Amino acid sequence: MRMSLAQRVLLTWLFTLLFLIMLVLKLDEKANWSWFLIFIPVWIFDTILLVMLIVKMAGRCKSGYDPRNGLQNLKKKVWYLLAMLLKLAFCLALCAKLEQFPKMKLAFVFVPLWALLLGALGHLGWTVFHDRRD
């Protein structure tokens, strides 16, 4: 099952909008909720992405799977999974710092984000190089 571009955009748009609304309510002190509750749209969105990714990866194990470009695709999927986990780790660490550990160094929170951004830059650079070579 592959979602169309419009469906994927709608999904992203909806969860981003919900998160921004909840963030504004919290920052303007209109809602006295925990930071973990404010991040609920992020948790739901990440769970949907993770499930979709795992289902796609599990599809490789089916008997009728065409193994052409298999290694390349597997590498890409592993990177996506790693990126999702890094994003999740960053959000969890940020919530933990804001909620319970105000004295924790911000550098510890940002380490997963830096790894994610460096990976994304590398991936983007590789895509540009690969496309140009093709």
Next chain:
Amino acid sequence: MLFSSRELVQWLGFATFEMFLHLGALLVFSVLVVVKVDLPEQDLSWWGVFGPLFAADGLSTYFTTIVSIRLYQEGEKRLAVLRLIWIITVLSLKFVFEMLLCRKLVQQSSELWYGLIISPLFILLQFLMIRACRVN
């Protein structure tokens, strides 16, 4: 992940190089935020912290202007104007958001509430939704 880089280029209207530039700026910005918060003795101002984001906006505007001029000279007038208008709109909204957030962090004034600061992002989200319908 959810979108391929080709779909992102189509949807956001930015070239891959520009996305690379903005991601790089975000990385440097996040490092400077950590320096500002964890090492207060460094005496780094919030304007300095936001510097990489402003620089990326400026470079992106310059790059878009050059591309649009080239497109115009090659006879793709409609495409050149549409691209320029779209990118300038997106970058302006991003810049206004960054500017307001930076002012809030510098002054800590209660007049500037977060709903107002994030409003450019709400407008940007609506534009992105409309563009997604057109691209699709």
